[in-house]
Amino acid sequence: MTNTIYFGDNLPILQSLPDESVDLIYIDPPFNTGKTQARTQIRTQRSENGDRTGFGGQRYETLKLGTRGYLDIFDDYLSFLEPRLEEARRLLKAHGSLYFHIDYREVHYCKILLDGIFGRDSFLNEIIWAYDYGGKSKTRWPAKHDNILFYAKDPGNYIFNSEAIDREPYMAPGLVGPEKAKRGKLPTDTWWHTIVGTNSKERTGYPTQKPLGVINRIIQASSLPGQVVMDFFAGSGTVGESCINLDREFILVDNNRESLEAMARRFTGVKNIEWVNFDPKQYQDKNKEFRVKSKENQQADFDYLVSLSKYLRSEYEEESGLWEESPFDWMVELSPPRKGALGKRILTTWCKVKGLFVDTSSENGVDIIINGHPCAIKFSFLWSEGFYKFQQIRDQEYEYVICLGLSPNSAHCWVLQKDHVMQNSTSQHGGSHGSDTNWFSVDPNNPEEWLSSCGGTLEAAYKILSSLEHK
Numbered sequence: 001m002t003n004t005i006y007f008g009d010n011l012p013i014l015q016s017l018p019d020e021s022v023d024l025i026y027i028d029p030p031f032n033t034g035k036t037q038a039r040t041q042i043r044t045q046r047s048e049n050g051d052r053t054g055f056g057g058q059r060y061e062t063l064k065l066g067t068r069g070y071l072d073i074f075d076d077y078l079s080f081l082e083p084r085l086e087e088a089r090r091l092l093k094a095h096g097s098l099y100f101h102i103d104y105r106e107v108h109y110c111k112i113l114l115d116g117i118f119g120r121d122s123f124l125n126e127i128i129w130a131y132d133y134g135g136k137s138k139t140r141w142p143a144k145h146d147n148i149l150f151y152a153k154d155p156g157n158y159i160f161n162s163e164a165i166d167r168e169p170y171m172a173p174g175l176v177g178p179e180k181a182k183r184g185k186l187p188t189d190t191w192w193h194t195i196v197g198t199n200s201k202e203r204t205g206y207p208t209q210k211p212l213g214v215i216n217r218i219i220q221a222s223s224l225p226g227q228v229v230m231d232f233f234a235g236s237g238t239v240g241e242s243c244i245n246l247d248r249e250f251i252l253v254d255n256n257r258e259s260l261e262a263m264a265r266r267f268t269g270v271k272n273i274e275w276v277n278f279d280p281k282q283y284q285d286k287n288k289e290f291r292v293k294s295k296e297n298q299q300a301d302f303d304y305l306v307s308l309s310k311y312l313r314s315e316y317e318e319e320s321g322l323w324e325e326s327p328f329d330w331m332v333e334l335s336p337p338r339k340g341a342l343g344k345r346i347l348t349t350w351c352k353v354k355g356l357f358v359d360t361s362s363e364n365g366v367d368i369i370i371n372g373h374p375c376a377i378k379f380s381f382l383w384s385e386g387f388y389k390f391q392q393i394r395d396q397e398y399e400y401v402i403c404l405g406l407s408p409n410s411a412h413c414w415v416l417q418k419d420h421v422m423q424n425s426t427s428q429h430g431g432s433h434g435s436d437t438n439w440f441s442v443d444p445n446n447p448e449e450w451l452s453s454c455g456g457t458l459e460a461a462y463k464i465l466s467s468l469e470h471k
Contacts, residue, residue: 003240003270006253007260007278010232013253014087022091022251023159023227026218026239028101028210029081077106078113084232085117091230092153097222099127100149101210107147118151124158125150128190129214148218162186164220166213176325186324187217210235215242223248237263244270322384326408332381343379344368347404347413354462357470365396372471374398382407382444391439393425400468402461405444412444413461414454424450 006013088098098118102110107126115123127148136142152158167184170176193213215238223229225247231239234252236259243250254260264280267273323329331342344367351370352358359369366374376398380388388405401421405412425438442448447456455461 002272002274003243003250004252004274004276005234005237005240005260005263005267005278006251006276007255007257008253008276009255010253011084011087014084014091014232017091017251019090020093020096021228022230023093023096024099024219024223024229025088025092025096026099026101026215026229026231027088027233028231028235029084029233078109081110082113082117085114088230088232089117089153094154095157095159096153097124097158098149098151098153099218099222100151101146102149103146104143107149111149114149114151118153119155121155122151122153123149124152124155125189130190130192131194159222159224161221161224166217166220191217210238212238212242215239216246219243219246219248234263235259237266241266322382323408328381328406328408331406339381340379343404343406344377347377347379347402350458351465354466356465363397365394366398368402370400370465371468373400373468375400375402377401378403380405386445387441387443388412389439389441393421393438393440395422402465403442405442407444410444411458412442412456413458414442414451414456415461415464416451416454420450420454424448 085098085100092098098114100110100114111123111126127150128145129148130145132144136144165186168187169184170181173181191214193211219229219239219242226249228249228251229239229243230251230253232251232253234240234254237252240250240252240263242248252263254263260278260280261283264275264278264283265285267280268284323332331339334342348358348368351368357371361367361369361374363374365376367377368375374397376393376396378390378393378401380390380403382388382405388403390401390403390405393401395418399418401416401418403414403416421440422438425440427438442451444456455464
């Protein structure tokens with residue numbers, strides 16, 4: 001696996017690369033703040049005439065070692081970005097994604113620009129990276145977040161490997177049970193993560209360095225091992241370090257010499273990097289090694305298959321993250337017969353609690369008797385396409401069909417007379433019960449007209465059931 005780091009203007013470099021050659025792009029362009037972004041390195045030493053007081057009343061003086069920085073201003077920021085973002089889209093493979101990191105000053109303008117290049121349908125998320133570090137204004141709400149815009153080249157075909165994403169602890173673990181509490185929950189679009197502190201082991205000394213935790217999450221979510229990740233505003237090379245640790249290839253570009261110097265020091269000891277227009281040797285300590293876990297080829301191949309299987313899991317499972325954090329999520333994994341039995345039990349208990357007269361029956365196809373009226377119960381979870389599907393509806397010895405649907409965070413219920421549902425539902429199959437076996441689907445947010453008088457909410461269904469005359 002060969003990685004490449006370019007020193008130079010990113011636009012002609014991007015233009016020189018082949019179409020659809022990159023799986024994921026993360027960029028953190030200059031934020032157009034109008035300021036010079038800089039980090040000044042200092043050290044202190046004891047001195048009788050020092051400018052600060054330390055432990056035990058000792059006096060110390062501050063020595064300025066140097067300042068690193070770059071000018072964060074462009075006369076026409078969007079005109080600067082536009083051709084580079086057009087090239088980014090060209091370079092992305094069909095399943096590729098872009099993460100565009102910007103701040104609150106420019107994010108609104110940049111989103112309009114990106115919508116024009118990628119299409120509004122390709123916009124998937126605005127991620128808020130929130131932190132609480134540094135000075136705070138007393139004249140307005142302190143700005144303590146960055147914005148990351150997430151776009152897919154093809155919104156119908158992109159990588160999002162939810163099973164590989166680091167998980168967060170529940171705020172109330174006692175409410176979800178020990179197994180779920182131990183596993184944690186998937187992050188939302190708001191990420192709380194500290195910046196790279198001045199004393200952090202990650203610190204390279206480069207201004208605006210981004211933390212590995214944020215970059216790792218992006219790369220794990222939107223790429224697979226062995227794929228190519230690009231950052232053409234590479235800064236200190238955080239994307240490169242993340243790729244090395246996560247078994248991805250990388251392409252990094254920056255036109256700031258101090259950026260290349262920081263990356264040279266950071267990647268000391270890494271053998272499989274091609275440096276273009278820059279010689280890193282004078283900035284690297286020959287005695288220093290880049291620490292990364294080495295893997296035998298067999299283990300690396302196995303890890304790739306594990307990662308790939310996690311990515312494909314949602315395509316082959318009936319349910320996916322739709323039920324994440326739902327109080328009903330444990331039910332979704334049950335076998336179809338157990339789901340049906342559970343649904344009938346839930347509805348029967350609810351009817352009793354609501355004060356309806358409930359009895360059992362041995363009649364064919366009758367699950368419950370309410371106020372003397374024999375009823376069948378049909379149960380469905382919300383399918384990933386956004387509808388309920390009520391099946392196995394037969395012409396049997398009942399008067400009403402009660403259809404209970406559970407979605408991740410709501411419930412719906414319809415009460416239908418047998419003749420009405422048989423006339424408006426679809427023949428399911430012949431089988432042992434012949435052509436009288438029917439089914440129907442319903443979008444709870446837009447039910448068909450024939451269901452308009454049959455309930456929909458639990459309250460509406462209860463009103464129908466309670467109005468049934470006692471026999």
